[in-house]
Amino acid sequence: xxxxxxxxxxxxxxxxxxxxxxxxxxxxxxxxxxxxxxxxxxxxxxxxxxxxxxxxxxxxxxxxxxxxxxxxxxxxxxxxxxxxxxxxxxxxxxxxxxxxxxxxxxxxxxxxxxxxxxxxxxxxxxxxxxxxxxxxxxxxxxxxxxxxxxxxxxxxxxxxxxxxxxxxxxxxxxxxxxxxxxxxxxxxxxxxxxxxxxxxxxxxxxxxxxxxxxxxxxxxxxxxxxxxxxxxxxxxxxxxxxxxxxxxxxxxxxxxxxxxxxxxxxxxxxxxxxxxxxxxxxxxxxxxxxxxxxxxxxxxxxx
Numbered sequence: 001x002x003x004x005x006x007x008x009x010x011x012x013x014x015x016x017x018x019x020x021x022x023x024x025x026x027x028x029x030x031x032x033x034x035x036x037x038x039x040x041x042x043x044x045x046x047x048x049x050x051x052x053x054x055x056x057x058x059x060x061x062x063x064x065x066x067x068x069x070x071x072x073x074x075x076x077x078x079x080x081x082x083x084x085x086x087x088x089x090x091x092x093x094x095x096x097x098x099x100x101x102x103x104x105x106x107x108x109x110x111x112x113x114x115x116x117x118x119x120x121x122x123x124x125x126x127x128x129x130x131x132x133x134x135x136x137x138x139x140x141x142x143x144x145x146x147x148x149x150x151x152x153x154x155x156x157x158x159x160x161x162x163x164x165x166x167x168x169x170x171x172x173x174x175x176x177x178x179x180x181x182x183x184x185x186x187x188x189x190x191x192x193x194x195x196x197x198x199x200x201x202x203x204x205x206x207x208x209x210x211x212x213x214x215x216x217x218x219x220x221x222x223x224x225x226x227x228x229x230x231x232x233x234x235x236x237x238x239x240x241x242x243x244x245x246x247x248x249x250x251x252x253x254x255x256x257x258x259x260x261x262x263x264x265x266x267x268x269x270x271x272x273x274x275x276x277x278x279x280x281x282x283x284x285x286x287x288x289x290x291x292x293x294x295x296x297x298x299x300x301x302x303x
Contacts, residue, residue: 016286018180019265019272032176032184034102036110037070039172039236040120041246042194042212048245049212050237051118051200065228066211066218069117070110072185074149077108082154085127086167095171096188097258107166110190112153116146118210119201122169122192123162131162132197168192170253172239175232178263178274186260189236191253193246215240231282232261 021027040051052066078101087095092103115121115134124130142159145151157164169190177184194200200210215237221227222234229237239256243249265274272286 012181015178015180015274016272018182019274019286022180022265023267027180029179030182030184032186034073034106034109035071035185035187036073036106036113036190037068037187038110038114038169038190038192039068039240039249040114040118040192040194040200041240041249043245044212044214047214047216048240048243048249050215050218050240051194052211052213052218053117054209054211065230065233067230067233068189069114069120070187071113071117073105073109074112074152076152076154077105077112078102079108079152079154080104081158082108083123083157083163085124085163085165086169092166095258096174106188107169108153108164110169110188111164111166112146114192116143119143120194120198121162122195123157123164125161125163127163127165127167130165130168130195130197134198135201168195170250170256171258172249172253172256173232173236174258174260175235176260176262178265180265187232188258189232191240191246191249193250231263231276231279235261235276235279235282 018027022029041048042051043049050068052068055065055067082104084104089100089104092107093100096103096106098106111122119134121131121134142151142156146153146156153164169192171188172191173189174187175189176186200212218227218229219234219237219241222229222237239252240249243252261276261278263274263276265272267273270287273283274286275283
């Protein structure tokens with residue numbers, strides 16, 4: 001725990017201090033921001049592969065860790081003027097366990113962040129078509145404007161005569177950053193198949209590498225301590241490994257439990273025990289007398 005890593009699992013080294021402060025009533029949990037991340041899948045000759053990015057080693061939080069494209073909801077993601085296709089906002093509200101405005105914002109964030117960070121656009125001219133090649137200077141200018149928040153996603157779609165294809169997404173999991181973190185996210189994980197004619201690229205300023213990798217291979221790399229990941233990432237990878245094709249992953253998403261997974265911390269027998277309900281492999285035991293370490297003001301990130 002001192003080095004922030006157990007096997008391939010990344011943990012902030014300041015967690016023991018913050019957990020002690022939370023238990024003592026000296027730390028007030030911050031409200032989590034809504035966020036979305038997308039596990040892009042494609043068929044390969046060797047099975048299904050998932051698109052992952054590696055966070056830059058220089059980043060204060062989870063530097064070097066592998067994750068999926070994603071990020072926080074933009075305040076304008078609930079714009080009712082957005083072009084929309086697929087299941088209704090009411091359907092998504094029921095599936096995600098939120099109100100209709102929040103449901104739209106979360107789905108919109110998933111599609112927008114995938115375009116911003118991977119260059120893949122889950123939208124099309126009609127409700128049964130998908131955009132083709134999204135590369136080129138004009139597309140890049142729009143993507144940069146989205147990243148800079150100079151353009152809302154609704155404005156972007158309207159400008160190009162496109163509608164968001166919510167039917168291309170499958171809700172897969174929901175994880176909430178622990179209460180003892182400085183920056184918290186309530187993150188919905190989605191699956192989607194890479195649209196025909198599109199290709200991924202590393203468009204994220206937070207990543208130094210992107211890969212297409214079979215979920216089982218990524219999980220094996222984590223188990224060997226070679227690939228660094230946070231609990232939500234490895235947990236969803238293990239679930240994806242059970243799906244033979246992108247279509248099977250999307251079908252499986254319909255029955256996935258979307259109950260939020262929230263880490264718990266308690267003091268027991270001179271130890272701080274950190275656990276994630278339903279995910280015993282991530283349980284950690286840290287001496288409660290561990291030396292104090294500086295808190296990380298940057299906090300956490302979704303994925």
